[in-house]
Amino acid sequence: xxxxxxxxxxxxxxxxxxFKENPVDLEPPYxxxxxxxxxxxxxxxxxxxxGRWDVVSHDLLASFCQLLHLSQECLDAILADGVVVAGSRSxxx
Numbered sequence: 001x002x003x004x005x006x007x008x009x010x011x012x013x014x015x016x017x018x019f020k021e022n023p024v025d026l027e028p029p030y031x032x033x034x035x036x037x038x039x040x041x042x043x044x045x046x047x048x049x050x051g052r053w054d055v056v057s058h059d060l061l062a063s064f065c066q067l068l069h070l071s072q073e074c075l076d077a078i079l080a081d082g083v084v085v086a087g088s089r090s091x092x093x
Contacts, residue, residue: 024048028062039065 026044028037040062047056 024053026053028065029058030062032062032065033069036062036065036069039068 026041026048028040028044032040043061043065044053047053047061
């Protein structure tokens with residue numbers, strides 16, 4: 001799991017990504033599968049920089065990151081191979 005900590009002791013415009021006296025932990029609430037942590041890192045930093053970290057559901061953000069990765073994989077497979085459904089219509093009759 002990635003380890004992101006943001007210095008929250010300075011005003012939003014002057015924040016830096018160094019360990020300080022009052023760091024904010026931007027870790028996901030549960031372990032994410034690769035590459036979802038990359039989405040988490042990017043979005044968590046953006047949300048924190050916008051001052052919305054305390055009002056965003058971290059569980060929903062983590063789920064979104066997992067689903068974003070999954071949907072991208074599915075779209076790649078569909079674009080490469082088309083929609084593939086096991087069996088044929090005659091198998092279901």
